Amino acid sequence: MIIKKTSTNASASLAGWDFQINAAIVLLMLNLKEAKAVKVEGGVEDIEITLNDNSKIYSQAKHVVEPDNYSTVRGHLINALRTLNTASLEDNINQLIYVTNSPNPFSEQSTMPFFISRTELEYEELPQKCKTKIIKIMSDYDYNDLKLNKLSVHVIPFYGKKEDNKYKVVRSVVEETLAKLDIHSAGVIYKILHIWQRYFFQNATEVIIDVILSKRELFWALIVILMDEYDSIKYKIDYSEDDLQFVKNRYIELINYQTLNFELITRVLSDYNNNKMPVTKFIDEYWKNYIDIVETLDDDSETLTLVVKIILFKILSQRKAINKIKVEVGL
Numbered sequence: 001m002i003i004k005k006t007s008t009n010a011s012a013s014l015a016g017w018d019f020q021i022n023a024a025i026v027l028l029m030l031n032l033k034e035a036k037a038v039k040v041e042g043g044v045e046d047i048e049i050t051l052n053d054n055s056k057i058y059s060q061a062k063h064v065v066e067p068d069n070y071s072t073v074r075g076h077l078i079n080a081l082r083t084l085n086t087a088s089l090e091d092n093i094n095q096l097i098y099v100t101n102s103p104n105p106f107s108e109q110s111t112m113p114f115f116i117s118r119t120e121l122e123y124e125e126l127p128q129k130c131k132t133k134i135i136k137i138m139s140d141y142d143y144n145d146l147k148l149n150k151l152s153v154h155v156i157p158f159y160g161k162k163e164d165n166k167y168k169v170v171r172s173v174v175e176e177t178l179a180k181l182d183i184h185s186a187g188v189i190y191k192i193l194h195i196w197q198r199y200f201f202q203n204a205t206e207v208i209i210d211v212i213l214s215k216r217e218l219f220w221a222l223i224v225i226l227m228d229e230y231d232s233i234k235y236k237i238d239y240s241e242d243d244l245q246f247v248k249n250r251y252i253e254l255i256n257y258q259t260l261n262f263e264l265i266t267r268v269l270s271d272y273n274n275n276k277m278p279v280t281k282f283i284d285e286y287w288k289n290y291i292d293i294v295e296t297l298d299d300d301s302e303t304l305t306l307v308v309k310i311i312l313f314k315i316l317s318q319r320k321a322i323n324k325i326k327v328e329v330g331l
Helices: 009-030 073-087 109-114 128-141 168-179 186-204 215-229 241-250 252-258 262-274 279-294 301-317 319-329
Strands: 035-040 047-051 056-062 093-100 119-122 151-155
Touching: 009 035, 009 047, 009 056, 009 093, 009 151, 009 168, 009 186, 035 186, 035 215, 047 093, 056 073, 073 093, 073 128, 109 128, 168 186, 186 215, 215 262, 215 319, 241 252, 241 301, 252 301, 262 279, 262 301, 262 319, 279 301, 301 319
Parallel strands: 056 093, 093 151
Antiparallel strands: 035 047, 047 056, 119 151
């Protein structure tokens, strides 16, 4: 029996795909306030981030399997500049980014200290040897349209089989972003990164290039996680714990759906801000204004009242976090 050696091409491609997805997360975090949507595997580049003014960040992502193997980095650079040269013909350019995980992106060991960790350098900030190499490639390959004033080079360390090592830089960027939102829970950071990685993977496999990931969709997932961290069973006014648990179990899908309903959350928070009072008092006085959210349910009035109150409590218990996310992120 002849045992064939397994090709490494598939694993290398998967690793490159993984890097591209996580690079998209990092680039979005770095441009979060101005961004409104992202597409992985876009119509022009690997990563395309649409900003609030409808301009775009175009990024070409190149992955190396072994960070200490520099045999392919020059070819990656040439290919990346080729597509960025094409992207330069677009009329809505905000940035052109070449992103890689190689600590030697220019195949020039003397310049490696500039790229040994997570790096973001605009063209003018690059070492002279790197700028000279870019100019030579442009001349040799007729990349005459490349807009150097829009170009930057990013390095994101990304290697190893264990997630703790491979994703540590990506996780740190997400952690930095959430820290600005006063979110410091390690559990929340791990959960949202995994959710975003799944969202970005699904987006990358969507063949229709117009299907984009909105910033609102991504950060609404974060709000849902925060709400799950705060158990609505703590709302005990006039109800036994058994009653609360029964209603939660029976209507868990509706409760979960309504507590991530953007329109309802905005409505509740707006009403609450116009009627400053303790949360439980607001719920007891104004819950009837939201009875429409259970109007399709066939149940007794006491149960429906409790469903509404649980939903309102879950929303209002995280109002500070929700408001901060909406303001800081720009939702």
